[in-house]
Amino acid sequence: MTVRYPRPLRPGDRIGVTSPSSGVAEAMRGRLDVAVRDLEARGYEVVVGRCMDGSRHVSAPAAERAAELTALLTDPTVRAVVPPWGGETAIDLLPLLDFGRIAEAEPTWMAGWSDISTLITPLTLLTGVATVHGNNLMDTPYRTPPGLLSWLDIVTAPRGTELRQTPPGxxxxxxxxxxxxxxxxxxxxxxxxxxxxxxxxxxxxxxxxxxxxxxxxxxxxxxxxxxxxxxxxxxxxxxxxxxxxxxxxxxxxxxxxxxxxxxxxxxxxxxxxxxxxxxxxxxxxxxxxxxxxxxxxxxxxxxxxxxxxxxxxxxxxxxxxxxxxxxxxxxxxxxxxxx
CATH class of the missing domain: 3.50.30.60 (LD-carboxypeptidase A C-terminal domain-like)
Known part of the structure; x- marks a missing residue:
């Protein structure tokens, strides 16, 4: 398999936010706003999708979540997709995602962990597009401890870069x-x-x-x-x-x-x-x-x-x-x- 890396993220690029698993409850919207503002302060345009409702364990019906994620991953103007966090049942998206369409599109970074690994791991294995297991959007405002790299450090790195990480102890x-x-x-x-x-x-x-x-x-x-x-x-x-x-x-x-x-x-x-x-x-x-x-x-x-x-x-x-x-x-x- 030939691994395909999305091009490095640059200021001015668009980042898509969607919840393919759990959405964001009203009580957590303050953190979402902080995370979005932090990305905007770095020079990125942030587009928040419609599948964000946090009143239940999923943000929307599976078909809607799959359609929104596929659309973001195949939109040439969106250079990265990062969910707010994981959840419980992202597995219901797998038979609904258009992996063929995603594979044919220009590669887009997707980052996340926990239940999001249910999606990004198959995404890499089925399309060859590299994905990032690391922070979710809600983790982004944290200062990264010495020795570690955030998802933004990864997706902004030039092709060929050696990314070295050591445990902070x-x-x-x-x-x-x-x-x-x-x-x-x-x-x-x-x-x-x-x-x-x-x-x-x-x-x-x-x-x-x-x-x-x-x-x-x-x-x-x-x-x-x-x-x-x-x-x-x-x-x-x-x-x-x-x-x-x-x-x-x-x-x-x-x-x-x-x-x-x-x-x-x-x-x-x-x-x-x-x-x-x-x-x-x-x-x-x-x-x-x-x-x-x-x-x-x-x-x-x-x-x-x-x-x-x-x-x-x-x-x-x-x-x-x-x-x-x-x-x-x-x-x-x-x-x-x-x-």
Whole structure:
């Protein structure tokens, strides 16, 4: 598969905002306004779609959400699409999206995480267009911690750029900020020490391949379907697969990862990166043990507690980009190349 990168975003470009999963409740509109103003202050034109209602778990009927997302991804005047956040049932869009039309259009950046990985991961696998697993729109006003890159850092980078990220050494022990109480919040609370952890053994890790992955709770439902077939992307060079458990307990996470492995999702993995999680341990099985139980048979390096999960802060990973992960006693880093 030839990976196609959208051209870098430039001031004056148009960014589309739509909610392919959950919309924005009235109480959260203040944060939406802050995020939009921040993009406008950077020189971008922001177009907010009609599928934004936050009164239910989805912003609009599936057909309307699919039509709006397809329209934004195929509009030559829209250079990036970023949802406000994830949600619960973006899976209902997959049979309704016009992947053929999207593949024929000039590539457009799409960024997001959580339930949005239900869409961006198949988008890359079916069309070859690179997508960004990283911040959503509501995260955009936050100041990016040292060592990490935001989705805007990614989509504005010139073709051929090497994007290097290192863990900041801190994470947030609690939940998310309350945007109702403080829609202007820009500083991340990072109150706990953090670092990457090799699960499958000891020694240095140095592995490379095309990046692909996403949220375990949503992607598990696509395992074994055409929407999660990684063989074309893997080619002869293999994959760097990243996965993250949002909040499932260790037993559920273990079953999900076993199922994804049995369905072939990890067949071409040169290494697996696992996001830090707030999902609870079980009495006889920790989250780390769950990952090792399910993915240990792969016989590849497994690095956990990476900043690609539902725990603040977040690094940005480009689905389809060539990546290299290094984890030693002296340093941990991931380098992506928009080749």
């Amino acid at each position: 801190r994470h947030r022990s609690g939940g998310f900020d309350d945007f109702r109480a403080d829609p202007e919040v820009r500083d991340l609370t990072l109150d706990a020490e953090a670092g990457w952890t090799r699960l499958d053994g000891t020694g240095d890790v140095d592995a490379g391949g095309r990046l692909i992955g996403g949220c375990v709770e949503t992607l598990v439902n696509l395992a074994g379907t055409r929407y999660l077939d990684t063989s074309a992307l893997a080619g002869d060079e293999g994959l760097l697969v990243y996965v993250e458990v949002a909040d499932a307990d260790a037993f559920t996470a273990c079953r999900h990862l076993h199922g994804m492995r049995l369905a072939g999702f990890f067949d071409h993995a040169a290494a697996v990166l696992v996001g830090r999680t707030r999902g609870p341990d079980a009495r006889t099985l920790t989250q780390h043990e769950a990952v090792l139980d399910a993915l240990g048979p792969l016989g590849v390096p497994i690095v956990a507690d990476v900043e690609c999960g539902h725990v603040v802060p977040y690094l940005s990973l480009v689905n389809g980009a060539r990546g290299r992960v290094v984890h030693t006693a002296a340093r941990s880093e991931i380098v992506q190349t928009l080749d």
